[in-house]
Amino acid sequence: MQRFLNFGGKMEQAIQIINLDIQGMTCAGCVNSVEKALGNVDGVDLAEVNFALNRAAVHYNPEIANPSVLESAVEEAGFEAQRLKDTEDAPEPSEQSEQEYLKFRSKMWLALGFSVPLVLLAMGPMLGFSLPNWFAPETEPLRYGLIQLLLTLPVLWAGRDFYTKGISTLLHRTPNMDTLVAMGTAAAVGFSLWNLFGTQLNAEGFYFETAGVIIALILMGKSLEAKSRSRASAAISSLLKLRPKEAVLVHEGKESSISIDLVHPGDVLRVRPGSIVPADGIVVEGSSFVDESMLTGEPLPVEKTVGDHGSSGSEVTGGTLNTNGVLTIRVQRVGGETTLSRIIRLVENAQLAKAPVARLADQVAGVFVPVVLVIAAFTGVGWWLSGASANEILGYTVAVLVIACPCALGLATPIAIMVGTGTGAQHGILFRNAPALEAAHRLDTLILDKTGTLTEGRPKVTQIITVDTKNQKQAQTELLKLASAVEQGSEHPLGRAVVAEAEKQNLELCK
Template sequence: MLPRWIQFALATPVQFWVGRRFYVGGWKALRGGGANMDVLIALGTTMAYGLSAVVTLFGLLDQHVYFEASAVIITLVLMGKLLEARAKLGTSAAIEALIRLQPKTARVERDGVLVEVPVAGIQIGDIFVVRPGESIPVDGLVATGESGVDESMLTGESLPVDKHTGDKIFAGTLNQQGLLRCRAEGVGAATMLAGIIRLVREAQGTKAPIQRLADQVSGIFVPVVVAISALTFALWWGIGGELAPALVNAVAVLVIACPCALGLATPTAIMVGTGRGAQVGVLVKNAVALERAEKIRTLILDKTGTLTEGKPVVTDVLAAEGFSERELIMLAASLESGSAHPLAHAIVTHAQENNVQLTPIRDFRSVTGKGIQAVLDVPALGAEQQVALGAPAFLSESGAEVDTARIAPFVAQGKTVVGIAAGARIIGYLAIADKLRASSREAVGRLRGMGIDVVMLTGDNAATAKAIAGAAGVAEYRAQVLPGDKAAAVAEFKSAGQVVGMVGDGVNDAPALAAADVSFAIGAGSDVAIEAADIALMRSDLLSVVDAIRLSRATLSKIRQNLFFAFIYNVLGIPLAMAGMLNPVIAGAAMALSSVSVVSNSLLLRRWRRR
């Protein structure tokens, strides 16, 4: 054992220089009207150091000194802080990984020559080249070239996405195959990658409602611990009559208590959960939404673009006798070639995919909401004819005889039937449908398996709504619902006392998204919908909603585990310290490890996987 004066000399700088942060932190907390762990450490070690200093200075040889206890407690707590800080760095690993995705430089065309410039120097409109195996530096459009691009950092999907001229490309994604020549459209803070990083950082800085409990407990925790420590000191000194064990056990009570574990329980799990979500294409905008998503019991789905692809396609071509399907497509696409209507786009796209050449038209006339007419050459009739295209009712009004029995099966399937007539003669029908997404039925089944009631709202007619709902496995649906009525429907379900989620992708979904307890925007949707939503899903896939709710449940489970560990640690540790069963040094080590264990438990969320 070192002489007491040497112990005094060695312990003093540890107490007041190494341990200065505890005094500063404790004083700031007290000035702010609160108290924290720094107050407990400063008070406990000062008691041990102060008594030892008095004993040494006044030569009280019959009394013990506790210089080693105060110095070791400070050392162990700081080592715990170091381990905690290193562990907490892991909670922001997702952001760091996203930042590393963007390359430092890019090859940009300057006066016809490729020049390597810093990514920060790229301007909107610049032409840049991305070779196979390189990361795309900024958002843009493919000017020339074809390739497969790995967009897993955005969507969580491992399969590459084919890119052709005119397609969008995003900063941080990986060009895998061909050479791409692209035009910059979004640079700096305006890239999708920068937006994701910004959203994740903002979400990680928000508080979940469950954290209020921890905050309330922490607010009264330190004063209660100080009172318990004083009681411990009084009982041991009053009953035993000895100062040494009374001081040691009082210090142990102060040191074993760990309010910081309570403080870390929620934010560390939120940081890891939101970061992991960003890696799999689930962007959580705030911690409140992350907590509420776990409690969703009714999930309302928009039909178009959510359950379905959002892109109508021609599914059936029925040509009358004497006409070929190809000729029918040619006539329909020629009539619709100048229209921006979604059904017109489906017909023209179908013609392009089948390499059907269009024919000139004249005397074009449009009847709003019903159909169109024009004069064009009809090869099967060997002459020019006035051809009409539109809803069967429109053709009937024009004098054509519609075969309702022939088109009834398509109407029953929820498809839109377009008829084509040459003069008063029906020459064929096209059936057009917005196809159900391949994963929608599976997603609905999994949501129902999670105890969530699924409801579909759509502005379409009852037949289409029934067909899509049946195909997707949705038991409850409402048809012909206007955008304003969608918000009212959300409010109706909320009035029943349920936590209601809403999934949409269009501008007309924004009011309903805003009205829901938790709102999800499908990745292919509009900027307005994504802005209004609490959780943005980068994949155009309803299974992303399942992922988001599962991630919410996993994160809240971790928070509850952390809070349990923190509470049970203090509930067990403080009585043991009061009973004299914990040395202050061991108590300090246990306190440090409690914080590290909470952070480490949160880090296990990084193992969370999509199913």
């Protein structure tokens, strides 16, 4: 994708737009770090990162910057970047989010499975029940601590990504939520190990359960976030499903089934009744009615025929439904140039774009983590100066670190934009960008001109008129039975409406 800049009548170099898949982002603070890294590259005009989609849209001047430089800038910031291919075999957004959800869910259950007994073991005396003497803290504090340590290790393994990413972002001077979790839980585990293996064994200084519960709860939150992203990106997936996987190629009078990826402009394809039109093209043989409701909102199919007297035939759009006749079409546009692909790209760009409120949230989240680290440091120093015990200092400092995670701050707005634009696309409403969606709440007048916009988008029988007025009810029933018998094999919406009315009245259709 590209656009041109015009200054003083001179056409400048086209600004290219590339979409990158960003991996390693865990909170809104990461969004700010990636945008800052991309924005600092010479030649970058604009960089927008969407946390919910894990994607970045970068506008750059190809004479100054290139995709490799952009990828390197992201990697230097501690994240992974990969160019998004415009191919039809690329994983669907909801499929990627579903895989991410399953990954977090398995880690969550592993962490919960060991955290629950760990909490019961650590909090048992406070909950009013006593532990067996062979590992009670009063009689066997060493064994009591070792059991807690063994239960903590699987939880730490489940949350290992917090430490690898948290340390990496800290070294790159872009601390994020993982940094907070890693520092808080590492402090709790480290202090517990000191009380277990240090100069004096102190069972009251064990905070293994604190680290276990924090990691388990954060993983639970991550699972819910991934599930939300999976549902929110279902709109693009539903549009992608309109793309057929195969097409019927006609060559020298013979038909052969080929992958849609092998179709090129100029190929002649055959589209049978009930099939999806595989690509944009013109009709060269046959006639039929094509359901274009996904494109225009019109509930009734449009007739497509061969051109008369040498004129071009009717145009057909990929993704529309051929209802009743056989069409032979000559392909004009394939892949990313088709109308359906442009619609999908419009929805994706609207979801990638940031509304003003989203920019504000990301700016706040970008400075949130460093501020929290400073507050946690002041908290620890303040309690130390007041003469508090090491246990109290650790407890207050860890509390500040782990409760101040800004994930909801940066996730709520992108998810809302994804759901809004996605739901609109499913109902035939396309938003050009996120600011348009945000401005929609100020509308007080809406002007509509398309048939089907305010209707259900499908015809139905409302009245049956017969010549016989004496036995009108019986005549109407008989007429409906005959009409539905004729139309029961039809794919035409009017025919389906007649059959639906007969089924509604529980009429037995003639064979």
